[in-house]
Each structure stands twice: as C-alpha cells, then as structure tokens.
Amino acid sequence: MNLNTDVFCKKRFGIIVFAATSLIAVAGFWQPALAFDFSRYLFGEPMTLSAWVVEINRSTGYVLMNGVDSRQLTTPFTWNWGDGTVYDGWFPQSHTYTGLTENYVVKIIAHYSGGATDTAEVVVRFVAPDINPISLPPEVEVTVPDAMVTLATRLYDVPEGLTWFDDSFFDIIPRSTIEYVLSVASHIQKDFVNDNVYLIDGGFEQVVLRDSLFGGMYSLWFTDPVSFVSGNFGFQGTIGWSSFMHEMGHNYTLNSPADYYYGGRIDGNANAIYSESMAQIFQHAAAYEIINHGADYGLSDDLIADVKESVVSSIKLVRSSYDDYLNDGMNFASWHDPATPWDETFNTFMTIAYKFLAHAETDGLGYRMPAKRMMQMLQIFDEDLRQRYDQQNNTAEADSFRATLMVAAVSHAFLTDLRSEFRDLNFPISDETYDELRWILTDVEEGTIPDVSRLGLLQNYPNPFNPSTTISFTLPENSRVNLSIYNLEGRLVKTLIKGTLDEGRKQIAWDATDSNGNHVSSGVYFYCLKAGGNVLTRKMVLIH
Numbered sequence: 382m383n384l385n386t387d388v389f390c391k392k393r394f395g396i397i398v399f400a401a402t403s404l405i406a407v408a409g410f411w412q413p414a415l416a417f418d419f420s421r422y423l424f425g426e427p428m429t430l431s432a433w434v435v436e437i438n439r440s441t442g443y444v445l446m447n448g449v450d451s452r453q454l455t456t457p458f459t460w461n462w463g464d465g466t467v468y469d470g471w472f473p474q475s476h477t478y479t480g481l482t483e484n485y486v487v488k489i490i491a492h493y494s495g496g497a498t499d500t501a502e503v504v505v506r507f508v509a510p511d512i513n514p515i516s517l518p519p520e521v522e523v524t525v526p527d528a529m530v531t532l533a534t535r536l537y538d539v540p541e542g543l544t545w546f547d548d549s550f551f552d553i554i555p556r557s558t559i560e561y562v563l564s565v566a567s568h569i570q571k572d573f574v575n576d577n578v579y580l581i582d583g584g585f586e587q588v589v590l591r592d593s594l595f596g597g598m599y600s601l602w603f604t605d606p607v608s609f610v611s612g613n614f615g616f617q618g619t620i621g622w623s624s625f626m627h628e629m630g631h632n633y634t635l636n637s638p639a640d641y642y643y644g645g646r647i648d649g650n651a652n653a654i655y656s657e658s659m660a661q662i663f664q665h666a667a668a669y670e671i672i673n674h675g676a677d678y679g680l681s682d683d684l685i686a687d688v689k690e691s692v693v694s695s696i697k698l699v700r701s702s703y704d705d706y707l708n709d710g711m712n713f714a715s716w717h718d719p720a721t722p723w724d725e726t727f728n729t730f731m732t733i734a735y736k737f738l739a740h741a742e743t744d745g746l747g748y749r750m751p752a753k754r755m756m757q758m759l760q761i762f763d764e765d766l767r768q769r770y771d772q773q774n775n776t777a778e779a780d781s782f783r784a785t786l787m788v789a790a791v792s793h794a795f796l797t798d799l800r801s802e803f804r805d806l807n808f809p810i811s812d813e814t815y816d817e818l819r820w821i822l823t824d825v826e827e828g829t830i831p832d833v834s835r836l837g838l839l840q841n842y843p844n845p846f847n848p849s850t851t852i853s854f855t856l857p858e859n860s861r862v863n864l865s866i867y868n869l870e871g872r873l874v875k876t877l878i879k880g881t882l883d884e885g886r887k888q889i890a891w892d893a894t895d896s897n898g899n900h901v902s903s904g905v906y907f908y909c910l911k912a913g914g915n916v917l918t919r920k921m922v923l924i925h
Contacts, residue, residue, distance in 0.1 A: 417672045417689065419665070420742045422696045423735070427704065430491045431694070432501040433619070435473065439507050439553075442478035448501065450491050459490040463505070481507045484683040502693075504619075504686050509553055513679035514561050520584030521571050523563035523629075525556055525616075530588050533605040536645050540601075543590045543610060550616040554684075559620065562688070563589070565678045566626050566667045570633045573663060573752040577760050579636040581605050587632060589615075589625070598624050600631035600660075602644050607632050622691040623664050630663025631656060638760040646762075651772045653726040654715040654733070654783050655759075661699060661734035662755070666741075666748035668692035673747075699738065702731035711807040715783040716775040732806060733787050740795045755794035759786070761821045769814075777809070785814040793822070796843040798851065816853065816886065838910045838917035845922040846893075848900065852877070852908055853888040860884075860912040866891060867907045874901055877908075893923050900925075 422428050432448030449472070450458075457469040462476050463485030478485065484506045491499045525546055532539045551559070571578065571585060578585055588608045592599075595612040598621070609628035615621050635644035635656060647655050668688055671678070675685040706712075706728035714725040737755070741748050770786070771779035784803070788810055792799040800810050823839050839853040852864065864878040874895050891908075895901050903925045910917045 417669070418742055419669070419696050419738055422693065423700055423739050423742060426497065427700055428499055428693075428697055430489065430499040430501045432472075432487075432489045432503050434503060434505060437505065437507075439481065442481050442507075443475065444478065444505050445473060445475045446487065446489075446503065447473040448489060450499070452491070452493060452499075454491060454493065456492040459492070461488040461490070463487055478505070478507070484508060484510070486683065486686045502686060502690060504683050504690060506553055506683065509555055510558060510681040510684040510687075512558060512561065512681050512684060515677075515679050517561075517564050517568050520580070520586065521564055521567040522560075522584075523567050523587045523589065524560055525563075525589045527556070530590065530606070530608075532601065532608060534603055535605065536603040539604060540592065540610070542594065543592055546589070546591050546616060550613075552617075554620065558684075559616065562622070562671070562680065562684065563587075563625060563629070565671060565680070566629060569667045569670050569749075570626075570629055570663055572749065573666065574633050574637045574756050575753055575760070577638045577756070578633055579639045579642050581607065585633075585636075587629065591615075598628050600628045600635070602632045602635040607636070619690065620687065622688045623668055623695040624691075626667045627660045627664035627695075630660035630667070634659040634663060634756070634759075637756065638762060641763055641767075643759075643762060646767045647770055647772050649772050650717045650719060650775070651715055651770065651779065651783065653717060653724065653730050654787060655770075657726070657730040658733040658737075658787060659759075661731065662737050662752065665692060665696060665699070665734070665738060666752045669748045696738070699731055699735050702728050703735035706732045706806070713780075713784065713807045713809060715780050718775075733791065736799070736802070736806075737791050737794060740791070740797075740799075744795060751794040754796070755790045758790040758793040758818065758822055761818065781809040781811045782814055784808045785811045786818065789815050789818045792842075793819075796845070798842060816888065819853070820855075820886070836910075836912055836915050836917060838908075838919055840919055841891075841908065841921045845924045847924050849890055849892040850921060851888055851890050853886065854910050854917075855886050856882055856884045856912055858884045858913065863909075863911040864889065865909050867909060868901075869905055869907075874906065 429452045430448065430450045432446055434444060435447050436443070436445040457471050459467065459469050460474055461467045464478055464480060466476065484504060487503045487505055489501045489503070493499070527545060527547065529545050567585070567587060586606050588606050590608055590610050591613065592610045593613055595610065596614070598609060598611045598615065601608040601610060609625070609632060611621070611625070615625070636642045643655060671680070672685055672689050672692070675688070709728065714729050717724050717726050737751070741751050744751070769779070769782045771782070788799060788803045788808060800812070800815060804810055819839065819842065835855070835857055837855040841850045841852050843850060854864070856862065860882060862878050862880065862882050863876065865876045866874040868874055875891065877889050877891060893901050901923065903923050905920055905922055907918055907920050
C-alpha cells in the first residue's frame, strides 16, 4: 500500500497528544522536600569529624563521649547535648542527664578557618525506641532467630559454626524492633529490584545468623531461607544498620532477575564490579528512604537518627574510596587477582557506587526510581550476557563488557548517557556493547526478541533531555529513510536524515535546534521514521 507518510505521522499525533501531555506533568522534575541527603558527604571538602559514646550509665544519667577530627582546629567544638545544655570543649566530654525516660541526639559542631563547620550526631539511648509498626507484606519479613535455623542450599556449602544471637545481645533495643527495621529495609529493597527476584515458596524471608569468629558480615544469598551473617559486633553498641542493609543488598541483587539471577553466574574474581557496586548502592539508597520516610513506617526520631549515624559512616568511605581512585591513577579493575593481598577492584566498584549516589543527589529526585531503573537495565541478564561477562577469565574483552554493563545501568538509572563521564575515569567502554544493551532492554520492554531483521525505532536517550538526545533505529535492508522531528501541532521542526542508508543499526544525535538553527522551546515532540513504506513514531520531552 502506498502511504502519504507526512499525513500519516501527523494523524498519529492526535491519538497520543493526551498521553504526551500527561508525560509533561510526570517529567516536571518534582522535587520532594526531604530533611536529609548525602550531598555534604559526597561533594566539597570531605567530612572528617567522628564521635561516639564511650560510656553510658542508665541509672545515673552519666555519659562520656569521645571523637576525632583529622582537620586542624583552633576553636573548641560546640556540644549540644539535646537537653538544652550547650557549651564548647575538646574531646573527650562528659554530661549527666536528669531525664532518663527519653533518648537524646547529641550534636558536636567543629569550627574551621573561614567559617566552615562540620557536625556529627550521636544518639544517647536511655530507653528502647518508641515505634508504631505498620503492616508489611509477610514475604519480606526479616527475623533474628533465638534458636538455630537449618539452612538448605541451592549452590554452595553453608559455612560451619553458624549460631544465633541470644537475648544477651539485645541490651536496650528489642529483638522485635530490630527485626521490624530490617523488614522495612527489605520491603524497600524488594521494590528496588522491581519485585523481580527469585522467591522461595513464594516469598523472600531472610534470617540473620551469627558467626562468632568473624569480624564483619557476609551474605548467604543462596540458602533457604535466604540469610546473612554477622560477627558478634552487629548488635553490640551502635547497631550496624548500614552494613546489614549492604548484605541485604547482596541477597536481592544476586537473586535477581528471578529467572536468571546473577548469583553463581558472575562469582569468583570478577564478582565485585557487579555485586559490591550494587550492595553499596542498595545499602545507601535504602537508608536514605528510611531516614526521609521513617515516620511513614512508624519509626521514632531517635531510631531514624541511629540509621543516619550508621550510614553517614559508610558514605564517608564511599567518598574517600572515590578520591583514592582519582588520586591513585584511576586504575580501572574488574578482576581481583587472587595472588595479591588486596582487592584491585575495590576503588573501581566504589567509584561506580559514588557516581550513582552523586547523580541521585544532583538530580534531586531521590533514590528509589533511579535504583529501579538501574535494576531494569541489569535484569536483561541472560546466558549470552553471562558468557560475555566471562567470570572465569581476565581478558580485555571481559573487562570492557563488565565496565560497559555497569555504565549502561547507571546511565539508564538517570536517563542520561554517562559514557563520556566514565571514560574520563578510565573505564574501557564499548560503544557497540552499550548500544546493544540499550536495544535489548527496549526489546524486552516491548516483549519482542532483539532482531535487526525488522524495522525498529528506539526510545530516544536520554528522555526527558536538555539540550541533546540520541535517536537509534534499525533497518532490515538498504532503504530510503526520512527521520524527522515534529511538534505537538504536527509541524516539522527538523529533518535529521533524508537519504538512502545501508541495513543495520543506526543512531543520530539531535541538539534541539529547528530548521533555522534556533533552539526550540521546552515541550513534547515526536520523531518519525519512514523507511520501506513503513512508519514508526515515538514521543520525547525537551526541558530547558
């Protein structure tokens, strides 16, 4: 059939104007008013102040605190004890509270030359937190068992010597409260993976066990029930909330996607660039959600402050590791040489986590949607991509694929092409692989099989965009092609391609100029591909 393709494109606009108008509202970059973010820890002068409780007597109210600041100070710290008492003094400092039926958040303020300041916050706890739990889905329940749980396994052996945390580990925060906070984190992280996770008996219940000889924490993502393990320290003193959320991040991201999960398929010396990057991102994104929305889950202010205290410590490590990556020659590594006593990939995967966190902060839209979009890209994982990840070999090809996979995922998280940004960090990105991953994701979203033998038009990327975006398409055969931009009224804005092209995958950038070279205004536009008697149209949003 012979089509008047200009008229056909314009007629299609009337069908989708309502949807496009709705998209403007969605893309309006609404910024939630949140009380806490990571900006001060990620940007500018690194935060150097830390403080902690040395001694607390819950009968007399006596508290002794100490701390450290590696920057040179000439003025004493300001101590705000949270009960109306404020004075200046150096570390250590003590205070005696008279009200022993509530908890306090102590703020220690450091004063530097030029008027700069830094603040450390520490919870002083005399009583259990007063929470008002909401109902959570039972399939995300996290328990800290008071007796040994038998773990089945679908892959690796379960470590010997595991035990449980008896009641002596729960001094003032009850076991049930800890279980609830971890269940809230699990509920959030399950959403991060778009509910696309391997389930056991229809759920993703997790248990926390104890390894009394271990000085850290580790994930047992492959067990039934799914579990993670902590040394004795996990519930002693300040609870390691951020570390628990890190191990939980392993459990979710290694068990995703449900039908072909990463766990076991990337393990070994090439594991960390995916596994550790994602666990770092998940722990900080989940903590961010809890700190800013804890009241919605019925969490008390002092408990939220506990989580904040924990995650501030870990976010500082992300920042310092990124700085080390920059200062140590930007040595990209996706492979850990088992013959070396250090992990060559550490600063690389921390850099990936840092860039995700930094973009989340500068976008100002929170962490939930970027995390979900990042996982959406990573959930295209299949046998072909596993072969190219090549977990058993240290090759330039595998290095490039692993780097490109993670850069494509971070780019999709923020709907921005970040290749040049990561190339400046010495990441060995393959443009061909990057474009291919985008094609696969689009085909998965549309329920089709990746196939260059059909005419295809990709969603522009990024979208929304400012000021430029890239349009990609496939031609099944040599064709005369017209690719043009139209506004909402169907008027031609710009013709990008007009001529004969060879078959295959193509892409072209548009820098949002009209046919006269003037920058076009913000709004909804349509790009229309005509080839071989067929027409494909998609919409996009330009925001200045």
